[in-house]
Amino acid sequence: MGITQRKEREKEGMRQLILQAALGLFRDRGYDAVSIRNIAEAIEYSPATIYLYYKDKSEIFFALQYEAAALKRDHLLPVAAIENPWERLVEFGRRYVDFGFKHPDLYDLLFITRAPMEYVENQECWALGMATHSFFSETVQACVDQRYFKSTDTETIAYTLWCHAHGLVSLFVRERMRMYPEEKRQDLAQKSFSMIIKMAEHL
Numbered sequence: 001m002g003i004t005q006r007k008e009r010e011k012e013g014m015r016q017l018i019l020q021a022a023l024g025l026f027r028d029r030g031y032d033a034v035s036i037r038n039i040a041e042a043i044e045y046s047p048a049t050i051y052l053y054y055k056d057k058s059e060i061f062f063a064l065q066y067e068a069a070a071l072k073r074d075h076l077l078p079v080a081a082i083e084n085p086w087e088r089l090v091e092f093g094r095r096y097v098d099f100g101f102k103h104p105d106l107y108d109l110l111f112i113t114r115a116p117m118e119y120v121e122n123q124e125c126w127a128l129g130m131a132t133h134s135f136f137s138e139t140v141q142a143c144v145d146q147r148y149f150k151s152t153d154t155e156t157i158a159y160t161l162w163c164h165a166h167g168l169v170s171l172f173v174r175e176r177m178r179m180y181p182e183e184k185r186q187d188l189a190q191k192s193f194s195m196i197i198k199m200a201e202h203l
Contacts, residue, residue: 032114070128072132075095086146090194096165100172140158140161
């Protein structure tokens with residue numbers, strides 16, 4: 001490995017170290033309560049080191065959001081190969097819940113942590129997230145077109161299903177499912193989403 005490649009690998013390693021420390025702090029304290037100094041202390045470097053890689057806290061947050069949105073997209077991507085829209089919708093919901101249970105900190109960062117949304121909407125991560133949501137909405141529309149739902153209100157159907165899936169995952173992410181045995185939590189969430197889709201058929 002050449003010197004240039006080694007230096008680039010070291011830089012990428014430091015970026016990931018910063019991002020992982022920031023992710024934990026944002027989760028535990030919230031966006032507003034975290035400072036560059038806090039992140040620097042967590043990785044045992046000076047704040048000046050952080051500024052060599054990121055210009056401010058917002059840029060760190062957006063970098064984390066983009067990584068989370070890209071991972072979520074990749075987790076959902078296999079459903080695009082499913083031709084039948086109903087089967088595609090069911091599998092989309094199953095994978096959505098699965099992503100949240102496997103990556104609770106990233107899900108929290110994407111959908112729960114309070115952050116400056118007026119800036120987020122101008123970032124690549126927002127466009128990536130919107131593309132994923134558009135694919136979901138198009139799948140619901142295909143189900144409406146093929147009369148899997150009695151209703152033709154695609155927007156409301158899509159919103160209802162997404163809100164339900166989000167609620168299921170959020171309860172898990174914020175540890176509000178402790179009244180259920182740990183080994184049953186994901187299965188309950190998956191069954192609940194399947195049930196709400198079945199109920200939506202009659203809307």
